[in-house]
Amino acid sequence: MTKPIVNEDLCIGCGTCESLCPNVFKMENxxxxxxxxxxxxxxxxxxxxxxxxxxxxxxx
Ligand code: SF4
Numbered sequence: 001m002t003k004p005i006v007n008e009d010l011c012i013g014c015g016t017c018e019s020l021c022p023n024v025f026k027m028e029n030x031x032x033x034x035x036x037x038x039x040x041x042x043x044x045x046x047x048x049x050x051x052x053x054x055x056x057x058x059x060x
Contacts, residue, residue, distance in 0.1 A: 001037075001038045002038065002043055002044065002058040002059060002060060003034070003037055003038055003058070003059045004017075004021075004024055004025070004034050004039070004044045004047070004048070004056055004057070004058055004059075005034060005056065005057050005058070005059055006025070006031070006032045006033065006034055006055055006056055007055045007056075007057070008031045008032075008033075008055075010053045010054065010055035011031045011032050011051075011053065011055040012052070012053055012055075013027065013030040013031055013032065014051075014052060015027055015032075016047070016050050016051060016052070017032050017047045017050070017051060017056060018032060020046060020047045020050060021039055021041065021042065021044055021047050023035075023036060023039065023040070023041065024036055024039045024044060024047075025047070032055075032056075043058070044056070044058065045058070
C-alpha cells in the first residue's frame, strides 16, 4: 500500500488532487493535506501525475 505525501512548499493550492481523490486530499489554508493513510479507491498515481507542480509523492 502507498501513502500519498504532499510537499506543502511546492503545492500551489490548485485543488486538482482533492477533485480526483477527495477522501485523501483536503484543501486547508490554500494547501492540500493528506487526511488518510491510504486511498482505498486507487493507488493515487493518476493524482500524482496530475499535480501541476509535482508536489505529491507516494511513500511505499
Ligand atoms: S494537485 Fe498539487 S498543487 Fe494542486 S492542490 Fe494538490 S498538491 Fe497542491
